[in-house]
Amino acid sequence: MAEERKLARTVMVQGTASDVGKSMLTAAFCRIFTEDGWRMAPFKSQNMSLNSYVTPDGKEIGRAQGVQADACRIPATTDMNPILLKPSGDRTSQVVVHGKPLRDYDAYEYREHYLPKAESIVKQSLLRLRQTSDIVVMEGAGSPAEVNLRDRDIVNMRAAAWADAPVILAADIDRGGVFASIVGTMDILSPEERDRVKGFIINKFRGDVSLLRPGLDWLEERTGKPVLGVIPFLADIGLEEEDSAGWKERERTRLALRDNGREDMLDIAVIRFSRISNFSDFDAFRGEPDVRIRYVATVEDLGRPDAVILPGTKNTMEDLQAIRSSGLEQKLLEYAAGGGHIAGICGGYQILGFALSDPFGVESGGIARIERGLALLPIETVFLREKRTVRVAGHFAGWEKEGGQTAIPIEGYEIHMGETKLSDDSVRPFCVAEYGMTPLLEGVSLHRGRIWGTYVHGVFDNDEFRRHWLNRLRARNGWHPEESVYRYKEKREAAFDRLAAHVRSHADMDAIRHIVGI
Incomplete structure (x- = not known):
């Protein structure tokens, strides 16, 4: 025995x-x-x-x-x-x-x-x-x-x-x-x-x-x-924080360390939702010498960044209302109309759509509710009772409206309650994601990638994609591309x-x- x-x-x-x-x-x-x-x-x-x-x-x-x-x-x-x-x-x-x-x-x-x-x-x-x-x-x-x-x-x-x-x-x-x-x-x-x-x-x-x-x-x-x-x-x-208390201290430290005198620093603003979730999505930027990340909660703080990211949130409806009442919504719409680059991840992706519907009161305390989104992407989201949690692997679909797919790999994960559908099937997806053995089109890319959204958390952990996106922002400013020297997963280990x-x-x-x- x-x-x-x-x-x-x-x-x-x-x-x-x-x-x-x-x-x-x-x-x-x-x-x-x-x-x-x-x-x-x-x-x-x-x-x-x-x-x-x-x-x-x-x-x-x-x-x-x-x-x-x-x-x-x-x-x-x-x-x-x-x-x-x-x-x-x-x-x-x-x-x-x-x-x-x-x-x-x-x-x-x-x-x-x-x-x-x-x-x-x-x-x-x-x-x-x-x-x-x-x-x-x-x-x-x-x-x-x-x-x-x-x-x-x-x-x-x-x-x-x-x-x-x-x-x-x-x-x-x-x-x-x-x-x-x-x-x-x-x-x-x-x-x-x-x-x-x-x-x-x-x-x-x-x-x-x-x-x-x-x-x-x-x-x-x-x-x-x-x-x-x-x-x-x-x-x-160099490791992800569990909660926003440590995160806020880390951001103060990082901004102090990031004053390196470069004139070609990319300024990226992340909207600071009150229920921000999975803020570790932006940790990989800490290793990029030409990036400054700012977390923005007011109209006065937004300025004119090179790109704005709407992150994940535990309460999409509440945070949508918050940016609406603060005046940030109007500023973001003006920024987008002026040619600004905007990306949305998970809840931020949902907010960029035309409408958010909560028929079962999943986010609204049991009360059915519908809110209009920022209408920057042709999507509509319905919140369901079942949460989707899944690992994702696939490849980036490219920015151009026409042409072949790129070979840039994408890995990450999804955590969300909403189901999002396209209201215009002709738009380009953000990536081709493989869930097990099933490839599906995921996310939306509009205006040759100037505005895009995805459910894939950890998308910026992918070194090749992260640098590809940053170099597009650099090109818009007339700056030369940077070599991809930072390996996030190696640095994390x-x-x-x-x-x-x-x-x-x-x-x-x-x-x-x-x-x-x-």
């Missing part, structure tokens, strides 16, 4: 607050232990994010767990993030369970009626991961010290107890009050929870660590727990190695291995 395999060891990264670096620390540990030869898996029982990831089998999970799976060099599965919350309003979220939408819940209803059912889903997913891995690195959410959530917790200390996971508590020194946040968190935890915490990591440090030493000594004496590392701030890591080396050199990895039990 075959010997029963032992369950994987576990370790959990929790934080004193949101955006202290839990996701990146988890990714770093995933890559470090993978490099050390262990079979790894990430896990976060419940994630709240609009920046999602599609698994190879066409399911939707939080992007952070997709990134962490990539750090482990394994395919992502829904067991790594069995429950995903996608905010659609201030108090309402779409609940995605094992990669498929369940329904919308308001905060109270979710806490009182769904969380008790979620516990078994979380435990089953965690068990499956532990049966096929050597180590599972778990990630908490927010803070374990939220006393109002403790009795229904499925993502912090109760989840750690289910896996018997030692906890490393991370805190962000960059936002101030790091010692108070750690001590305050520890004081609020129960004695059993405090025992589970094995040490602290102070993240995003800037300065001379010797000046911090008296505080570290005080913290260790005050809590009886070791400081396992002081991790210096790592600018522009190098970013994992850089992150892992950075954490290795500033954390006590021997102590952390001991905590894990290896």
